[in-house]
Amino acid sequence: MAYEAVKVKKPLTLILLPIISVLTFFLVWELIVEFDVVPKTMLAAPTQVGDRFIDKLSDPNPDGGTMAAHAWVSAQEAFLGYLLSLGIGLPLGLFMGWFSVVRGVARPLFELVRPIPPIAWIPLTIFWFGIGLWGKVFIIFLGGVVPCVINSFVGVRMTNPTLIQMSRTCGASDWQIFTHLCVPSALPMVFGALQIALACCWTNLVGAELLAADQGLGYMITMGRRLALPELVVLGMVSVGLAGALIGMVIETVERRLLSGIRR
Amino acid sequence: MDSAAINPEDRPTKIDVKSLTKRFGDLLVLNDISFNVAQGEFLAIVGPTGCGKTTFLNCLSKLMPTSAGDIFVDGEVADPKKHNISFVFQEPTCLPWRTVRRNVAYGMEIKRYPKEKINQRVDYMLDLVGLTDTQDLYPNQVSASMVQRITVARAFAMDPDLLLMDEPYGQLDIKLRYYLEDELIKLWQTLKSTVIFVTHNIEEAVYVAERVLVLSNKPTKIKAEVKVDLPRPRKLIDPEFVALRKQVTDLIQWW
Numbered sequence: 001m002a003y004e005a006v007k008v009k010k011p012l013t014l015i016l017l018p019i020i021s022v023l024t025f026f027l028v029w030e031l032i033v034e035f036d037v038v039p040k041t042m043l044a045a046p047t048q049v050g051d052r053f054i055d056k057l058s059d060p061n062p063d064g065g066t067m068a069a070h071a072w073v074s075a076q077e078a079f080l081g082y083l084l085s086l087g088i089g090l091p092l093g094l095f096m097g098w099f100s101v102v103r104g105v106a107r108p109l110f111e112l113v114r115p116i117p118p119i120a121w122i123p124l125t126i127f128w129f130g131i132g133l134w135g136k137v138f139i140i141f142l143g144g145v146v147p148c149v150i151n152s153f154v155g156v157r158m159t160n161p162t163l164i165q166m167s168r169t170c171g172a173s174d175w176q177i178f179t180h181l182c183v184p185s186a187l188p189m190v191f192g193a194l195q196i197a198l199a200c201c202w203t204n205l206v207g208a209e210l211l212a213a214d215q216g217l218g219y220m221i222t223m224g225r226r227l228a229l230p231e232l233v234v235l236g237m238v239s240v241g242l243a244g245a246l247i248g249m250v251i252e253t254v255e256r257r258l259l260s261g262i263r264r
Numbered sequence: 265m266d267s268a269a270i271n272p273e274d275r276p277t278k279i280d281v282k283s284l285t286k287r288f289g290d291l292l293v294l295n296d297i298s299f300n301v302a303q304g305e306f307l308a309i310v311g312p313t314g315c316g317k318t319t320f321l322n323c324l325s326k327l328m329p330t331s332a333g334d335i336f337v338d339g340e341v342a343d344p345k346k347h348n349i350s351f352v353f354q355e356p357t358c359l360p361w362r363t364v365r366r367n368v369a370y371g372m373e374i375k376r377y378p379k380e381k382i383n384q385r386v387d388y389m390l391d392l393v394g395l396t397d398t399q400d401l402y403p404n405q406v407s408a409s410m411v412q413r414i415t416v417a418r419a420f421a422m423d424p425d426l427l428l429m430d431e432p433y434g435q436l437d438i439k440l441r442y443y444l445e446d447e448l449i450k451l452w453q454t455l456k457s458t459v460i461f462v463t464h465n466i467e468e469a470v471y472v473a474e475r476v477l478v479l480s481n482k483p484t485k486i487k488a489e490v491k492v493d494l495p496r497p498r499k500l501i502d503p504e505f506v507a508l509r510k511q512v513t514d515l516i517q518w519w
Contacts, residue, residue, distance in 0.1 A: 039357040162357055167349040169325045170422070171344040180374070184361045259361070 001154055044231030049116025049238060052231040065215050065224035065233065071239065073203060074216040077133060081140025082201045088141075089197070090190060096149070097156025097186065098178045110149060118142040119207045136208040136216075144197035151193030155186025160256030191255040202244045272362055275302040279342075279426055283333035286316075286323055293319050295483035302424075304456040304472045306449075308469035311479030317462050320484065321430050324460065325351050326444070327410055337425050343364070348375070348482045350419035352429040356401035356411040362493045364388065364400035367414050371422040389417045392451060409440045413447070420451050449496065466516065470509045471498055478515045 009256055026046050029176050033045035044052075056067040065073075095102040096110075118139050129135030159182050209218025218238050224232030279301035286294040289488050293316040311317055311383045324327040324335055326344050329345055335342040342349065350371065358367050368389055372382045394415045403411050412432060419427055433441040452459055465468050469476050470492055479488040490512055498505055 037299055160357075162353055162355055163359065165327055166351060166353060166357040167374065168327055169344055169349050169428075170374045171346070171349070172374045173345075180357070184359070187361070214281075 008093060008094060010196045013127065020086050037256065040230075041228065043228060044229075044234045048231040058257075062227055062229070063220055065220070067239075068218050068234075070090060070217050071243070073133075074209070074240075076218065076220065076242070077136045077141060077208075078201055078205045080133075081137045081205070082144055083199055084137065084141045085144030085148055085201065086194070088147040090152045090193065093149040093152030093193075094156055094178075094183060094190075097153045098182045110243050114146055115122045122208065123170040125208075131213060136205065138215065139208040140201045143200040146189075148193045148198055151189045152186055156182045156190030158189070159185040179183050179235070188259060191259065192257075198247055198251070199244065202240060206240060275304060277301070278303040278305070278338065279460075280336040280339070281324070281333070282336065284320075284323060284330055284335065285332035286319055286328070287331045290356060292483040294323065294330075295485050296445060297484065297486055298333075299486060299489075301458055301460065304458055306452055306459045306461065306472060306474045308463060308473030308476045309479060309510060310463060310469045310476060310516060311446070311484065312399055313464065315479045315481055316484040317464075317479070318430070319460055321351070321460075323430055324426075325349055325428050327351075342426070347426070348422045348424045350422050350424040352412075352415050352419045352428045352432045353425070354431045354434050356403070356409050356415060357406070359412050360403055363400050364395055364406065364414055365403055366411075367403065368395075368417045368421055371418050373432075375422065381443055385421050385423075389421045392420075392454065393417045393447065409444065410434065412444065416448065417450070418513055420455055420457060424457055425456070427457050427459045429459065431463050431465075433464070435461070441468070446497070448472060466512050467500065467509055469502070470505065470512060476512055490515070495515045 030045050030047060033040060033043055033048075053067065058066060060066050060069070090105060092110075096106050097103070102139065121139060121142055125135045125138050127136060163181055164177055165183075167181055172180065205216075206218040209216040210222050213219040213222075217240050217261075221233050221236035224230065224236060226233075267509050271400050277300045279386050281297060281301075282295040283293055285292075299513065305442065308341070309317065319328065325337070326342055326349065337349075339345075346474070348371075359370060362370065365386060368388050369382050372385060387396075388397050388447040390490075393416065395410065395413060395417065397409065398406050406414075406465045416455050419429075421467065441451075445468060461469070461472060470490075473492055476492060477487045478490065479485070481499055490508065492508055494502070494508070
C-alpha cells in the first residue's frame with residue numbers, strides 16, 4: 001500500500017535521560033542516609049529497603065504477613081473498588097452528560113457528596129462493614145467514582161455540536177446519538193478518568209488501610225511506624241508507587257491502541 | 265445525463281417549501297419563502313452576507329423548528345427519521361474514530377440499512393469519489409480535501425431525498441474547489457439526487473447549478489430566480505457564463 005506508517009527512531013539521549021535521573025535519585029538517597037545527613041531512625045536507605053524486601057518475600061514477621069500476602073490483599077481491595085467506581089461512575093457520568101433527566105436527578109446529589117473526602121467516611125464505613133474487605137472497597141470506590149463521573153460527563157458535553165446536527169439530519173434518535181457519537185467522543189476523557197481514578201483509588205487504599213485493617217500494604221506501612229522500622233514504611237510506599245505506575249502504563253497502552261483515530 | 269438534460273420544469277416536484285417563516289423573538293429572519301425543487305434538480309442559493317442562509321438551511325433540514333410554513337418531501341411533511349435528508353456542513357464532519365469506510369457508512373447505519381446493502385453502497389461510493397485506496401485510514405491521516413470528499417460521499421450514499429450543502433468547499437483553495445465541484449457534478453449526474461447548494465460564491469453557484477435562487481437582505485425573501493441553461497462542462501470564460509454571473513452579482517449587490 002502507498003500509505004505506510006513512518007517509523008521514527010528515538011534519539012539515544014531520550015532513552016538514557018530517564019534512566020540516569022532515576023539512578024541519580026536513588027544514589028543521592030542512599031548517600032544521604034549513608035553519611036547520616038538524615039538519621040537512620042527516620043529514613044531507610046534504598047539498600048536497606050531492598051534487604052527488607054527480600055526478607056519479606058518469605059518471612060511474615062514482624063508485621064504478620066509476607067510481601068505477597070499484603071500485596072494480594074491490597075490488590076483485591078483496590079481492584080474491586082476501582083472496578084466498582086468505573087462500573088458505576090462512567091455510565092452515570094456519560095448519561096448525565098447527554099440525558100437531561102439523569103442530569104437533573106443526579107447532579108445536585110453528586111455535587112453534595114463530592115466535596116466529602118473519602119477518608120471522612122471511614123467511621124461510618126466501620127459501623128456498616130467492619131474492618132473487612134468490603135469496608136475498604138467502599139472507601140476506595142468513593143475515591144474513584146468522583147473523577148469517573150466528572151470526566152465522562154465533561155467528555156460527553158464536549159461532543160462537537162456540528163456532529164450532533166449532522167446525525168440529527170441523518171435521522172438519528174437520541175439514543176443513537178448517545179451511543180454512536182457522545183460515547184466515542186468522550187473516550188479520551190474517559191481514559192483520563194481511568195488514570196485519575198486509579199490514582200485516587202490507590203491513595204484511598206492506603207488511607208483506608210492505615211485506619212482499619214489487619215493486612216495489606218497500607219497496614220504494612222502502619223506497622224512499620226509502630227515498630228519503628230523506617231525501611232518497612234518505605235518498602236510499603238515504594239510497593240504502592242510501583243504498582244500504581246505499572247497499572248498506569250498498562251492503561252496507557254490500551255488507550256493508545258483504542259484511540260488511534262482520535263490522537264493527532 | 266438524462267434527468268439532468270430534461271428541463272427542470274418538466275420533472276415532478278420533489279421538494280415543496282411553503283411559506284417558510286422564521287422569527288427569533290421580534291426579529292423576522294425568513295419572510296414567507298416559497299419555492300419548489302424538481303426531482304433530481306441542482307439548485308443553488310446565494311445571498312448577501314448575513315441574510316440568514318444558515319437559518320434557512322437549519323429550517324430546511326428540520327434542525328430548527330419553523331415559525332410558520334413547512335417543507336414537504338413528495339407531498340409529506342419532511343421528517344429526518346423518515347426521509348433521507350443529508351447535510352454537508354461547511355466544516356468537516358467526519359467522525360475521527362471511524363475509518364474512511366465506516367464514515368461513509370455512518371448515515372446508512374443510523375438508518376439501519378441491511379449490512380450487505382451498506383457494504384455494496386459504500387464500495388460503490390468509495391469507487392466514485394476515488395477513496396478506495398484510503399478506506400482503512402482514519403480521517404486525521406488523509407488530506408483536507410479528502411475529508412470533505414468523505415462527507416460528500418456519505419451524504420450521497422444515503423440516496424438522499426434532499427441533499428443540503430452549506431458552502432462545502434468554502435475552506436478549500438481554488439484549485440481543489442474546481443476539482444471537487446466537477447466531482448460533485450459528476451456524482452449528481454450519476455446518482456440523480458436532488459441538491460440544494462448554498463454558497464456565497466456566485467461563480468461557484470452559476471458553475472454547478474441548474475437554477476440559482478437569489479436571497480434578499482433580512483427579512484429574507486427570494487429576490488430573484490435565475491435559470492442556468494448552459495451545457496456542461498461549463499467554461500468560466502464563456503461569454504454566456506460571464507453574463508449570467510454578472511446578472512446574479514448585480515442582483516446580490518446591497519451597497
